[in-house]
Amino acid sequence: MTDNFQVEEGAMLYSKSSAYQVQYLLGRGSFGEVAQCRKFATNENVALKVMRSWQCIEDAKSEEDILKQMKLSNCHLFNIVLWNDSFQYKKRYCLEFEKLDISLYEFLRKRRSMSLKLKEIRPIVQQLAIALDFLDVVDIVHSYGGTLQTLYYRSPEILLGNEFNGAIDVWSLGCIAAKMLTGNVLFPGSDEYDMLRHIILGIGAPPSHLLNAGMFTHEYFCATFREEGPPVWRFKTPREVRNSIKLFPRTIRSLRDLIKKSDKLSDKARVCDGDQESFLDLMTKMLMVDTAQRITPNQILQHPFITMSHLSGESKSCSLVKSCFGQSSDNKKDDDLEVASSSTAIPARQTENGGLSSDEHPTFAGQTAKKKRKRDGGKTTKKTPLLKRKRDQAKSCSSFGGSSSAKKRKTENLNEDLEDSVNTLLNETVEVPSKKRKRADEESCPEERSGRKSRKIN
Numbered sequence: 316m317t318d319n320f321q322v323e324e325g326a327m328l329y330s331k332s333s334a335y336q337v338q339y340l341l342g343r344g345s346f347g348e349v350a351q352c353r354k355f356a357t358n359e360n361v362a363l364k365v366m367r368s369w370q371c372i373e374d375a376k377s378e379e380d381i382l383k384q385m386k387l388s389n390c391h392l393f394n395i396v397l398w399n400d401s402f403q404y405k406k407r408y409c410l411e412f413e414k415l416d417i418s419l420y421e422f423l424r425k426r427r428s429m430s431l432k433l434k435e436i437r438p439i440v441q442q443l444a445i446a447l448d449f450l451d452v453v454d455i456v457h458s459y460g461g462t463l464q465t466l467y468y469r470s471p472e473i474l475l476g477n478e479f480n481g482a483i484d485v486w487s488l489g490c491i492a493a494k495m496l497t498g499n500v501l502f503p504g505s506d507e508y509d510m511l512r513h514i515i516l517g518i519g520a521p522p523s524h525l526l527n528a529g530m531f532t533h534e535y536f537c538a539t540f541r542e543e544g545p546p547v548w549r550f551k552t553p554r555e556v557r558n559s560i561k562l563f564p565r566t567i568r569s570l571r572d573l574i575k576k577s578d579k580l581s582d583k584a585r586v587c588d589g590d591q592e593s594f595l596d597l598m599t600k601m602l603m604v605d606t607a608q609r610i611t612p613n614q615i616l617q618h619p620f621i622t623m624s625h626l627s628g629e630s631k632s633c634s635l636v637k638s639c640f641g642q643s644s645d646n647k648k649d650d651d652l653e654v655a656s657s658s659t660a661i662p663a664r665q666t667e668n669g670g671l672s673s674d675e676h677p678t679f680a681g682q683t684a685k686k687k688r689k690r691d692g693g694k695t696t697k698k699t700p701l702l703k704r705k706r707d708q709a710k711s712c713s714s715f716g717g718s719s720s721a722k723k724r725k726t727e728n729l730n731e732d733l734e735d736s737v738n739t740l741l742n743e744t745v746e747v748p749s750k751k752r753k754r755a756d757e758e759s760c761p762e763e764r765s766g767r768k769s770r771k772i773n
């Protein structure tokens with residue numbers, strides 16, 4: 316058996332049931348190359364993912380296990396790519412999928428501004444939330460990007476080395492939604508430290524319970540230990556992290572900056588304002604640094620920005636309102652969402668727009684590093700019965716999105732603690748030539764990816 320198979324135009328591959336001819340390369344991922352191929356048995360075009368090497372066989376097999384499990388649950392009704400078959404050719408393992416249309420990145424690239432309007436972003440966020448909600452139910456963490464989230468979309472809990480669950484994908488979705496609106500990466504960090512700097516400056520510092528429990532916290536924060544009580548954390552200055560560090564300039568000073576630049580035509584201004592505020596509210600909830608407070612995919616689907624409840628009272632003669640509803644119903648038709656919510660193995664779930672009880676709120680200096688780690692979901696290994704999960708979810712959502720004054724105070728304290736180092740950081744920010752920034756943005760280069768592996772799907 317030789318190992319010399321190359322994914323190139325015209326090359327032939329053979330499974331037990333069909334021959335395939337490579338037409339062209341669709342893309343490359345962490346584990347292999349994906350090519351559009353002609354499948355002779357059915358005479359259709361398919362996407363064939365050819366794993367990089369024999370060493371990737373374990374990754375391929377675990378991906379296949381998840382794909383099989385998802386196919387049985389009618390995943391294609393939830394905006395998840397359909398896997399058809401797997402086979403080994405020469406020393407390469409191959410996964411066959413339905414051929415999809417262009418990627419979101421290609422879609423954005425077709426726009427000169429690389430950005431979309433809110434009414435266009437809405438159905439995309441909705442489609443992705445439907446997929447993430449499905450993964451939540453079947454207990455799979457997707458993780459946008461390679462081994463564990465592409466750097467720009469990496470959540471604070473991954474950066475800090477905390478336990479994680481599907482909430483990391485909601486964080487990434489928030490970052491993607493921001494990029495769709497502005498055309499720019501929301502947190503363009505040059506490395507993990509710079510990512511945290513962008514997050515702290517744009518949104519706020521991680522709560523103490525994340526810092527106390529993070530495996531990598533000490534790489535980015537200094538702890539002051541007191542006689543009593545938990546440590547107080549201070550974000551390190553760039554010089555404390557390493558001798559020379561490249562800091563990329565900030566794109567926003569707060570999430571509100573995201574919507575500041577949008578056009579407002581006078582007659583549509585009120586509707587625009589309402590939609591923008593609603594989008595901003597959703598963004599704030601998707602980008603909660605504290606995992607426990609982050610909106611869930613199911614709650615995203617019930618959020619006014621997605622349901623458009625804030626627009627239903629507006630005059631239907633307003634062209635913007637009309638186009639918003641038009642966009643949404645086109646999307647429903649295209650993606651068969653009604654079928655998805657009514658006739659699948661996974662029942663549609665209820666959402667409670669509540670939040671965390673105050674005793675679960677983060678305290679900056681309130682918990683010790685000894686705090687017992689709690690894995691609340693996460694990997695595919697343990698499946699919780701759906702009913703129990705619903706109950707748990709309802710419990711944890713009983714006051715969702717609530718921002719108690721106590722929490723606010725604590726965040727302010729933390730922000731005060733961070734002020735000094737932040738000021739230093741601001742002064743030290745260096746401009747990066749736009750050409751270079753663009754390249755960094757376009758690439759999801761392997762070195763941007765961290766070492767830990769997640770279970771992932773296409």
Ligand SMILES: Nc1ncnc2c1ncn2[C@@H]1O[C@H](COP(=O)(O)OP(=O)(O)OP(=O)(O)O)[C@@H](O)[C@H]1O
Nearest residue numbers: 341342343344345346349362412413414415460461
């Ligand atoms: N079914 C498909 N139809 C069309 N294009 C596809 C399909 N699957 C993958 N691609 C293209 O191939 C690229 C690589 O896909 P692959 O699944 O290997 O990696 P990925 O999910 O993008 O990234 P990674 O594996 O690193 O997380 C994708 O980014 C996409 O452009």
